[in-house]
Amino acid sequence: MRLSRGVPFVAAMLLAGAFSGPSPVAATAAAAVDEQHCARQERVRVPGAAYQQGACLADLTTAGLAGTPYTDMADQAGLTARGTRTPAGVPGVQIDGYFPDSSHFNTTHGWRHDAQFVIRLPDRWNGGLVVTGAPGTRRQYATDTAISDQVLALGYAYAATDKGNNGADFYRDGKRPGDAVAEWNTRTTQLTRVARTAVAQRYGHPPRRTYMTGISNGGYLTRWQLENHPELYDGGVDWEGALWTANGPNLLTSLPTAVARMLGSARDEDLYAVGFARGSEFLWPYHEHAYWGVTQKIYRAEFDPAFDPGCPGKSTGTTPEQILAPCASDASYAYASRPTSVHRAVARVALTGRIGRPLITLHGDLDALLPKTADSDVYARMVDASGRGPLHRYFTIAGGTHVDGLYDTYPDRLRPILPCYRSAFDALASWVERGTRPPADRTVGRPASGDVLNSCSLSAPVARAAGRGSATEFLARDAAQPAPL
Structure with a gap:
């Protein structure tokens, strides 16, 4: 049976550009590269893909891909603030393609086919994989600047999905209420599994660490995946994730x-x-x-x-x-x-708070689309009520709002969340890989000076939040428990 249901979290600020795709993919690679750079490219076959194409590229970041068919800058508009520094110069292999699907909202590459994905495999690999799903009603390249550039520069492989459909008419996909949103989760799980296989084909062994992360609807996906498929991941960072509960709030x-x-x-x-x-x-x-x-x-x-x-x-x-x-x-x-x-x-798509892997949540206190008191504050209580508090850290970003692009209009009132997200990702990796506990739950104040666009410290000289212990100790205690459904 073909999957045909997918959704996003609306990013209506993009309407001028978010519903148009880039030009058709060129027949040849964008840059000439040597034999070592392209090694094993032909071995990477994405399991279950109906179509895929690969390219050896001199730079997998947006600095090298902007203006090419290998990213879509219009679909990223508004997510990051102008002046944000991003890394560049990460050579590697990019694979674009799609899985079997009966819906056709995504016109990227002229394919008019949903369940599109991108997988990026840097030449210098650190042994890890980062997976995300598109925020809003956007597509698979939406978080290239916000997430892909940074994790690629750190050496991670990267995979992103369009979640199965996109655009403001997503609700037309599926046969019964909730089908579209349910496909977000299915497509993310699917991509995680096949991306791990693609990584093994490229580098000779599967990733040692796999992290789930995302913005808005991607944050929802992160929560859901760590609740329902903790066996696939080592941890996650949730940036302004949407909350769905059957009895509210939502x-x-x-x-x-x-x-x-x-x-x-x-x-x-x-x-x-x-x-x-x-x-x-x-x-x-x-x-x-x-x-x-x-x-x-x-x-x-x-x-x-x-x-x-x-x-x-x-x-x-x-x-x-x-x-x-x-x-x-x-x-x-x-x-x-x-x-x-x-x-x-x-x-059918509700969250429970029963995460099975370490999770760091970030939410701006000025979010005017997903108010934090009706969203992440509630989710943090759900995590605690499920007994999973030791696996969770929650940072409120003073002056943060739903999309960082609004900082450009209100630099005197807002602060971008992206630099705090980067600090949170580093903190997650240290938590998982070295057992270093992140700071306790707290509000990260809006700085009066300094490089607010590119720096953010999560640390503060405060006591650890009551009742939340070591994630390592918690996972050891919980090892014999069955995985959450």
């Missing part, structure tokens, strides 16, 4: 109030009541235009299509204005009172 419990405010039937106090942070008001006009309406209507259409089948109906629209426009009916949407079938659809 996107459908906070966004209707935001839509109501857009339409004049809710007050600021109502937004505070569902989790939006005091002090984030300056970001609300932008989110009214770019996020709230479209995000609510497409996820409501995914999990509860019977609520208002005429909006968005068969499509969110064809123009940016149509796509971003809210459905008036969503202002009165009350998830708690919706039929049991809706809650069951969300339960």
